[in-house]
Amino acid sequence: MPTQTQRKTVSRPPAAQMRPSRRPPRAIRVQQAAPDVDLGGLTDHLGYLIRRAQLWIFQDFIRRLAVLDIRPAQYSVLAVIKANPGLSQMALAHALGIERARVVHLIDALEARRFVRRQSSNRDRRSHALHLTSEGQRALLRIRELAAQHERHLAEKVGVANHKMLLRLFAVFARS
Amino acid sequence: MPTQTQRKTVSRPPAAQMRPSRRPPRAIRVQQAAPDVDLGGLTDHLGYLIRRAQLWIFQDFIRRLAVLDIRPAQYSVLAVIKANPGLSQMALAHALGIERARVVHLIDALEARRFVRRQSSNRDRRSHALHLTSEGQRALLRIRELAAQHERHLAEKVGVANHKMLLRLFAVFARS
Numbered sequence: 116m117p118t119q120t121q122r123k124t125v126s127r128p129p130a131a132q133m134r135p136s137r138r139p140p141r142a143i144r145v146q147q148a149a150p151d152v153d154l155g156g157l158t159d160h161l162g163y164l165i166r167r168a169q170l171w172i173f174q175d176f177i178r179r180l181a182v183l184d185i186r187p188a189q190y191s192v193l194a195v196i197k198a199n200p201g202l203s204q205m206a207l208a209h210a211l212g213i214e215r216a217r218v219v220h221l222i223d224a225l226e227a228r229r230f231v232r233r234q235s236s237n238r239d240r241r242s243h244a245l246h247l248t249s250e251g252q253r254a255l256l257r258i259r260e261l262a263a264q265h266e267r268h269l270a271e272k273v274g275v276a277n278h279k280m281l282l283r284l285f286a287v288f289a290r291s
Numbered sequence: 292m293p294t295q296t297q298r299k300t301v302s303r304p305p306a307a308q309m310r311p312s313r314r315p316p317r318a319i320r321v322q323q324a325a326p327d328v329d330l331g332g333l334t335d336h337l338g339y340l341i342r343r344a345q346l347w348i349f350q351d352f353i354r355r356l357a358v359l360d361i362r363p364a365q366y367s368v369l370a371v372i373k374a375n376p377g378l379s380q381m382a383l384a385h386a387l388g389i390e391r392a393r394v395v396h397l398i399d400a401l402e403a404r405r406f407v408r409r410q411s412s413n414r415d416r417r418s419h420a421l422h423l424t425s426e427g428q429r430a431l432l433r434i435r436e437l438a439a440q441h442e443r444h445l446a447e448k449v450g451v452a453n454h455k456m457l458l459r460l461f462a463v464f465a466r467s
Binding site: 170273 | 328331333337340348445458460463467
């Protein structure tokens, strides 16, 4: 509904760009549903659509990062450790909203690949301070290149203006 | 960037409504990250933000539907069987983008609760035609009421106008 307080902004994308393309996404691995299956009102639920979108996005990420054998959660862990050297597993789990046990498992795998090392913390001998190794730092550089390619592909898919708008809109969930 | 083709529409929400609220979401169970943890650029990735949003949305759904002991995937299955009586497990799996084995497991649980029954298909004796029982039909009515409450809560959280816009934008992923 238009209101008297509606402001005109120059940064808003044209209405035509707000609408997603009608054609189905490219490079989808999930088999297409038979077109005569009625989704029974599920498409009125944002949660359903966001879950499908998330699966599509993660599949694209996994495919593009397959040459480096890196999945989304591993990338998240490496990026946050890089930005916070010495972080504890607990703090990492909180920051990413991942269960503690899963973080331990993720770190185990990244340690086995010599990307991450655990150091006994000075403050608390039971906890570990996480650091990237120099090999981990180098790997992260390559990972970031492919992650950026993935992001550009996603921006093309939803529209560059929509992509920016969505990043702004969903920022509220970043630490939810 | 404004362009000459930019159209003015009356249905576009005011710019102020496009921005999510700065205050953190209510009723979050996941522990808040320490504010000094740097997310290392992850918030520039739509996939990261959408994953966090999806987790928030599913947690809200699970909490509101807890009295009926129904989770998002169970609701999806019931809604699609209701809309397509006699559907096969294979077609259901395709429509929802869920792995076949997981659908079998979901149907097992819903059959044990007498919400769903499997009937041998006339066309193919190995496959099963899925139907809601009358108990399943009644349960789905109650489930839909709470699911609608959840959706209204979500619309309040992101803004009613944003909610509509997001449903339109993500429709492209509905059958991805």
